[in-house]
Amino acid sequence: MKLLAALTIALSTAVLAAPAQAAPRVAALTPFSASTITRLGVRPVVLGQTLGGSDQYIASLKGVPVLTLTHPLGPNLEQLATYNPSIVLSSKTWQRGTPAMRKLGMKVYESDPNSVAAVGTETRNIGKVLGRTRAADDLANKIANDVAAAKRNIRSRPRVLVILGVGRTPYAMLANSWGGDVVAQAGGTLLTQGLTSPSGTARISDEIVVKRNPDIIIAVPHGSPGNIPRLAAYYRNNPNWRNTKAVKNKRVYVATGNSLLQPYPGVASTIRDVRSKFLKN
Template identity: 30%
Template sequence: MRKLFSYVLSLCLLVGLFAFNGGTAEAATGLTIKDLAGRTVTFDRTPKRVVVLSPGDLHTLQALGVQVVGRPTSATPVDASLQSVPQVGNIHQPNFEKIVSLQPDVVIAGTSFLGHIQKAQSLGLKVVITSGSSVNDIKSSITLLGKLFNKAQKAKVLVGKIDSKVKKYSKTKTKVRAVILFGSGASSLVALPTSFSGDVLAKAGGENIAASFSQLKDYPGYANLSTERIIASNPDVIFIITHANHAETKKAMIKLMSTSSWRNLKAVKNKNVIFLPSELFAASPGVKITNALDHMNKELLKVRAKMKK
């Protein structure tokens, strides 16, 4: 009888520990993950105090139900639940003093943060790198964060929604020939199919006229603006992604389109010069990639409808 009582007591304690740890044994065994930069990062337990440096990852963490103690600095309005969360800079200009003061268990950042990794580690910060260079990268990042925060099932559902959207648009070949400009005026870059926005264009049913342009070494996924090649290709639509000061950038792009080299293009004459929302296209929007796909497909179908008239 005594042995039976001891066995039952031990079983109850084990079940209690399992429940306390949210259904995993990670508190006892720890957690080791490989991030999207190929780095191995180990944790004693699921991170609780989370700092995030990009809006896309913030959207993903919100969708997974993960609370943050630090969020990226941004002029874009955020949900009411996040307004009191301290801003900590971004992946290009992190506020390390602020980040350290928040005592995070983990800092979530995109690949552009890799140049700051050494400093972050010298400050005792654990960093997990995500990526948003393509739709598949975003899916991998969601899966990674799901594993890190013990939200694997939620992550699987979110990835499934993206897969469903991609499958839906894979049947849509609009035959609309497009170019995507990123930047301001004549100093803009052209998005290649290997860029995030170029990948969205392809998966939403469009054709990228810059597929054969040469990639820049310092800006993977982008090429220099070649007015001559764009004129020769004569796209049906020109998509523009602005950055920094939106009003000034838009003004510069409109001025460029009014020059003799550009104004005779089909896209300009037919008023198919479209400014894409920065929050969806300037960088990875995380789980809101489904919104980006919807938006791009909708614009492509509008252009195709005008072409048929």
């Protein structure tokens, strides 16, 4: 009996002394993956730079190092390796760099939803990669409920052109782009009939903008941070659009953050912002 009691105590002590499973070292190259894993209780060891700003990042990501991403490979491998990640959450944008990362022993998962509907699926997929399926399922369900609430009571569906401004060159954001889908989910009727592109954006001209005559123009300037204010002023006052309903009714809006450029788990908040600030529906 004494031997059994001693063995029981020893086993209990061993269990108590066993270290908790360490969180994986994750490099999150997209805003979506970075914000998602943080909500799942994993702090990334390094982030990828964003297309716009960091306005949609949650506060707990402050201070995490940021890697420059360069087409078509993504991060510099030597710089990435210094953070010793066991998992890299990347996207198809950087897929040409994936084989080299894997040769270094990193597990790479390419994840970035291009639609609101895909947010839940990608959240669950990331949860599987991290071994946090229950937390990911709870998060995906919460996002779906929040999106449904954000879409309630849409009273009007104005005709909208969402324009990605690369410098002064306009591109229409289509239904298969993140920004286009968010605006459509918010109740906007996209004026993109006949335009197709696997990338989700199609180059157009100012003449096409005038011909389609949108009720609302949402311009999303894209460029270096120092150029954004000047581009925003250009699109807000573009004289070539003066004959559109949007200009005549003072309904040309400029979105200078990156919530319409790249996906985030907090998409319900973006839908509410689009409805209240731009569509007013």
